Amino acid sequence: MIYLDNAATTIHKPQSVIDAVTRAMTSMGNASRGAHEGALSASRTVYETRCKAARLFRCARPDHVVFTANSTEALNIAIQGGIAPGSHVITTDLEHNSVLRPLYRLSDEAGAELEFVRADRMGRLDMAQLESMIRPDTKAVVCTHASNLTGEVVDIARIGHITRERGILFIVDASQSAGSIPIDMESMGIDVLCFTGHKGLMGPQGTGGLCIREGVDIRPLLEGGSGVQSFRTRQPEEYPTRLEAGTLNGHGLAGLSAALDFVLETGVETIGDKERSLARHFYEGICGIDGVKVYGDFSETLRGPVVALNIRDYDSGEVSDVLSVDYGIATRPGAHCAPRMHQALGTTGQGAVRFSFSWFNTFDEVDEAVRAVREIAE
Amino acid sequence: MREKKIFLVITFSETSDAIAAEKLFESRHIPGRIIPIPSQLSAGCGLSWKTETEQEKEVKTALVEAGIHWEDMERVCLWV
Known part of the structure; x- marks a missing residue:
């Protein structure tokens, strides 16, 4: 199998x-x-492990690295435990359901007011729009x-600068960037960084966590065994x-x-x-093929190692199925848990076929994938 | 151009139902395999079972007897 579904999980581990x-x-x-x-x-x-994660993400305190089962759990803890009821919250069209659903819940059950920075037809965000949305509350x-659908990278440092200046909590979902794009919580102004262990970091599934800036207060979602302070009636107050x-x-x-x-x-x-070179090699191989439509802005060089495409009006699920059955190439069709991004790209009906690359892929595998797309498009 | 024909597609709202159905169909020697849900049946993601149209009665009987919930059962034109 040629595994090109690394944005879902990396299958080849060290x-x-x-x-x-x-x-x-x-x-x-x-x-x-x-x-x-x-x-x-x-x-x-x-x-x-805490020390290494703190080093990788430039989190000042290893004891503020908290482990969870995945990014989703980390994001739920950060969103539900860090954002007060009734808050005005800004997010974007690029988000995965792991961000969207906890936020929609916050809106439904705790009166949060959500506002979305819109993505254009290329899946790009307008930073000026984000700045204009910021209110006193x-x-x-x-x-x-980074978008899990197009690989679009968001200028986190620019947002972090704005939020830090105004004392706004800044939560970043690094599910698609950790291990592929440098992250520096300090210089980027990140308050809470949520990551998963099984994608770009190439660790096991069931691992992930959140890195918290000193002084940021996150309320626990769960209370229970801790191995310390056993006679306290409630969960210990110290991180982690x-x-x-x-x-x-x-x-x-x-x-x-x-x-x-x-x-x-x-x-x-x-x-x-290397991952970006593989993705670029694939993009250059397929972008001239008649009937192939690629989504995203490839004039940017700093991207997540992802290429999403459609072939003519073919159903993305059927194309992905042919790639799997006839060519032994694993990809991901459908909606990728990114409903708003598909709406922005105009692909809610057809979905898209996502090819995503990892450190362990080879250029020969990419060439095979290009050949397969060309044959299906013929 | 790839050849197309009409298949029977059974969609499931839960992955666990799709896998349970796969196990059931294999045990009853009902041909077919799991495919992504065709977009004409449901937008988004998920799994479905693709089989020959003449299997409809057996598929339904097997699912009902096993108590496995399915969402939709449609005839769909797909690549062979």
């Missing part, structure tokens, strides 16, 4: 990640639950770093325990730790450059 999970499953106890060697081994592994901006009720996915985090080593040693720039 061998060190697989080895680390196996090792953990034969040796690790429960982190923060006792002082025997098994428990301490888990506590040390989890702490090292704006409490938060929630925004993706404040947001980590219950046993962590220690085995997965051991894998994430190895994945972060791989990313830090290889370098985000190096990984991202």
Whole structure:
């Protein structure tokens, strides 16, 4: 199989990640639950993982790196726990349902007023529009770093500058950028960075988290076992325990730790450059084919490693099915949990076929995919 | 141009229902396979079962007997 659905999850992981999970499953106890060697081994592994994530994202405090099962959980914690009822909140058309649905819930159940920065037909945002939406009662901006549909990258540093100046909470969804595009919470003015471990970071599924700037208050969604302060009636107030009720996915985090080593040693720039080269090679191969329509602005060089397209008026699901069955190429059709972006692109009916690339793909695989698209379009 | 013909497509609103149906159909030797939901049946994402039109009665009986919920069952023109 030629796997080009890396925006959903990377299927090829560094061998060190697989080895680390196996090792953990034969040796690790429960982190923060006792002082025997098994428990301490888990506590040390989890702490090292916090340190590596803090280093990768330039989060000032490793103890403000909170682990969750995925980005969705992290975003729910940040949105539901960090935005007060009745707030005015700005977000964008580029968002994934992992941002949209918690925000719609906040609107339905807690009286939040949502406003969307609109994407144009190329899937681009107008930053001036975002600035004009800010009001005295704006409490938060929630925004993706990169679109999971077109790969469009948002100027996070520019938004962070605006929000920091005005004391507005800035929550960033780094699901599609972590591991592919450098992130610096400090210089970009990010208050809460939500990430997943199983995509560009190439770690196990079931890992993710949020990095929180010191001084930002996020209310816990869950209360429960913590391994510390057991006679308190409520969840401990200190991060990370404040947001980590219950046993962590220690085995997965051991894998994430190895994945972060791989990313830090290889370098985000190096990984991202290769992924972007693969995506660019694919784009250049298919953009001249009669009947192929590509979505997004490819005049930008800094992009997520994603190319979404349609062939004539063919159903995206059927094209993806032919790619899978006839060519052994895995892609993602349909709506990609990005309803507003599909509305902006005019693809709500047809959907789109998304090709997404990772560090472990090869240029030969890309050439195969180009050939397949050409044959289907004939 | 690829050849097209009419197939029976059964759509599911839950992935777990689609996988349960796959297991059921395989155990009853009902031919077919899982495909993405064709956009003419539902916008967005999800799974469906593509089979020959003459399987309709058997498919329905199997699903009803097993108590598996399906969303829609339509004849759709698809690539062979």
